Amino acid sequence: MEFSSxxxxxxxxxxxxxxxxxxxxxxxxxxxxxxxxKEQTMMLSEALQAMRNDVKFCGSCHNxxxxxxxxxxxxxxxxxxxxxIVEDIKDVMAIENTSSFKGLxxxxxxxxxxxxxxxxxxxxxxSLVNKIKEGKVKxxxxxxxxxxxxxxxxxxxxxxxxxxxIFTSTIARGIAVGDELEYxxxxxxxxxxVNRIPFENSLKL
Amino acid sequence: MEFSSxxxxxxxxxxxxxxxxxxxxxxxxxxxxxxxxKEQTMMLSEALQAMRNDVKFCGSCHNxxxxxxxxxxxxxxxxxxxxxIVEDIKDVMAIENTSSFKGLxxxxxxxxxxxxxxxxxxxxxxSLVNKIKEGKVKxxxxxxxxxxxxxxxxxxxxxxxxxxxIFTSTIARGIAVGDELEYxxxxxxxxxxVNRIPFENSLKL
Numbered sequence: 257m258e259f260s261s262x263x264x265x266x267x268x269x270x271x272x273x274x275x276x277x278x279x280x281x282x283x284x285x286x287x288x289x290x291x292x293x294k295e296q297t298m299m300l301s302e303a304l305q306a307m308r309n310d311v312k313f314c315g316s317c318h319n320x321x322x323x324x325x326x327x328x329x330x331x332x333x334x335x336x337x338x339x340x341i342v343e344d345i346k347d348v349m350a351i352e353n354t355s356s357f358k359g360l361x362x363x364x365x366x367x368x369x370x371x372x373x374x375x376x377x378x379x380x381x382x383s384l385v386n387k388i389k390e391g392k393v394k395x396x397x398x399x400x401x402x403x404x405x406x407x408x409x410x411x412x413x414x415x416x417x418x419x420x421x422i423f424t425s426t427i428a429r430g431i432a433v434g435d436e437l438e439y440x441x442x443x444x445x446x447x448x449x450v451n452r453i454p455f456e457n458s459l460k461l
Numbered sequence: 462m463e464f465s466s467x468x469x470x471x472x473x474x475x476x477x478x479x480x481x482x483x484x485x486x487x488x489x490x491x492x493x494x495x496x497x498x499k500e501q502t503m504m505l506s507e508a509l510q511a512m513r514n515d516v517k518f519c520g521s522c523h524n525x526x527x528x529x530x531x532x533x534x535x536x537x538x539x540x541x542x543x544x545x546i547v548e549d550i551k552d553v554m555a556i557e558n559t560s561s562f563k564g565l566x567x568x569x570x571x572x573x574x575x576x577x578x579x580x581x582x583x584x585x586x587x588s589l590v591n592k593i594k595e596g597k598v599k600x601x602x603x604x605x606x607x608x609x610x611x612x613x614x615x616x617x618x619x620x621x622x623x624x625x626x627i628f629t630s631t632i633a634r635g636i637a638v639g640d641e642l643e644y645x646x647x648x649x650x651x652x653x654x655v656n657r658i659p660f661e662n663s664l665k666l
Binding site: 257258259260261262263264266267269270271273274275276277281283284285286287288289290296297298299300301302303304305306307308309310311312314319320321322326327328344345346348349352353 | 462464465466467472474475476478480482488490492493494495499503504505509510512514516524525527532533549550553554
């Protein structure tokens with residue numbers, strides 16, 4: 257791509273470093289900025305700088321936070337005896353949106369994936385084990401995606417904490433609410449039958 | 462969407478102002494930046510600021526430029542008697558990539574589109590007419606998209622310049638090179654037959 261302006265070229269090149277954004281999309285975005293008031297681009301770039309420079313990770317659960325301890329960990333109304341293990345902060349946001357969980361989280365920052373060169377020591381597993389050693393945690397909920405990597409990570413953590421004898425659970429897998437049975441995949445449908453629940457329990461929600 | 466950090470929230474909100482980028486995509490991009498070295502986000506935001514603050518529009522053709530006259534207009538090897546009218550700078554880049562045009566451009570900055578509230582006076586038409594008044598231009602090539610708005614804009618400009626009696630042409634519409642005839646739409650196929658060219662001409666390219 258030939259650019260008539262070096263400034264434009266630089267902006268497009270930088271934008272196209274972002275995942276899922278190619279040169280053409282980057283050019284479209286940058287030209288859009290040129291049509292908008294100057295303030296809008298300034299606000300965007302300042303927000304990105306401030307975010308990148310000042311955002312912190314919670315010292316306890318590794319969630320993104322503006323302080324050293326995130327709002328969830330700092331909230332005294334949260335039940336600190338239940339910890340939900342998730343892959344990244346998007347999962348924390350997704351679970352928080354359901355308002356169905358009042359415990360704390362632990363953000364691993366990924367899954368064990370030898371193919372991508374990610375081993376257990378690249379994840380926040382040690383701090384989780386240390387937290388459990390303190391003895392306050394009673395239940396650990398595994399809420400990773402149900403893939404090979406997710407299962408491997410679950411099992412690795414499970415092995416690490418076995419000596420502390422705390423209750424471990426995993427989120428329910430089954431047919432999504434509103435889904436038609438005939439379109440469900442076999443494994444999910446099979447699991448949903450094996451792990452069936454008392455009918456009265458389904459009335460509570 | 463609930464955010465655990467105000468800085469993150471602000472960055473996501475600003476990113477999602479861009480066209481085609483929703484909150485989820487913005488979050489994905491911003492989290493990607495957090496995983497990358499700090500310098501990368503700084504370079505992006507500085508490139509955007511520099512571009513928005515310092516980029517200029519060519520005083521002659523309205524193309525984006527770093528100087529008051531763009532490289533194409535300033536190039537003495539370009540034929541200033543032929544002007545190709547295009548909608549925006551993406552079209553200039555597309556035509557320049559073909560290396561088949563050695564004249565100058567004129568960027569309108571849009572098409573006449575009453576539905577979107579864009580009239581002739583919102584486009585760079587006056588400066589085009591002034592350029593033609595000077596008498597140096599011999600041919601005007603219409604290279605707008607072949608839509609209702611494009612055709613309207615072509616015709617509006619055509620009417621404006623009729624008194625100066627210069628040669629006007631429009632880019633050829635037809636079956637794209639490599640395309641199968643059976644999948645071509647009727648209008649394009651019909652036009653390609655009506656506007657057929659001597660076979661010898663097709664051998665030259």
